[in-house]
Structure formats: C-alpha cells, structure tokens
C-alpha cells in the first residue's frame with residue numbers, strides 16, 4: 001500500500017533523536033556542561049558555588065566527562081614535573097640570554 005510507504009517516509013524517528021544523557025535523572029548531579037566548565041577550578045581546588053564532592057561525584061559516574069579530567073590531570077602532572085626540574089645553571093642561562101638579546105651592530 002502506497003500510503004504505508006508515505007507514512008514511513010514522513011514519519012520522524014523521534015526515538016533516535018533523543019539520546020539519553022548518562023547523567024540525566026540524577027537530581028544531585030551537576031550537568032556535563034557544568035562539570036567540564038568547572039574542570040579547571042576543580043583541579044585547582046578553587047571551586048566557587050560548588051563543592052569539590054559535587055564535581056568529583058560527576059566525574060566518578062560520567063564516562064563522557066571522565067576522560068576530560070584524566071587529560072587535565074595528566075597535563076598538570078607534566079607541568080609540575082617540568083617546573084620541578086633543577087634550575088638551569090646560571091652560566092648556561094647567561095649564554096642563552098646573551099644569544100636572545102644579541103644585536104648585530106658589531107658586524108659593520
């Protein structure tokens with residue numbers, strides 16, 4: 001029957017459009033958007049308006065946001081490691097600074 005075909009053509013697949021949010025239906029849970037927005041503050045321990053536990057709870061259950069947290073933590077770890085390296089020897093630093101500030105007026 002042609003009308004059945006037309007109905008199928010024009011029928012919208014509503015069930016496919018609404019992908020469930022993994023965090024939906026948990027009233028205590030902050031949204032994914034909020035979690036990712038507050039990620040920097042969370043890692044810095046400088047959250048305002050939310051508790052550390054609230055944000056942490058989200059990352060613990062949300063497989064979508066968890067990789068963001070892991071990435072941020074790995075990045076911070078690298079920065080920390082780089083910053084904790086022994087200082088560049090003064091002699092070498094002087095030579096680098098000399099090279100950086102070297103001007104070519106002596107050439108003429």
Ligand SMILES: [Zn+2]
Pocket residue numbers: 023031032033035058062063064065066
């Ligand atoms: Zn999430």
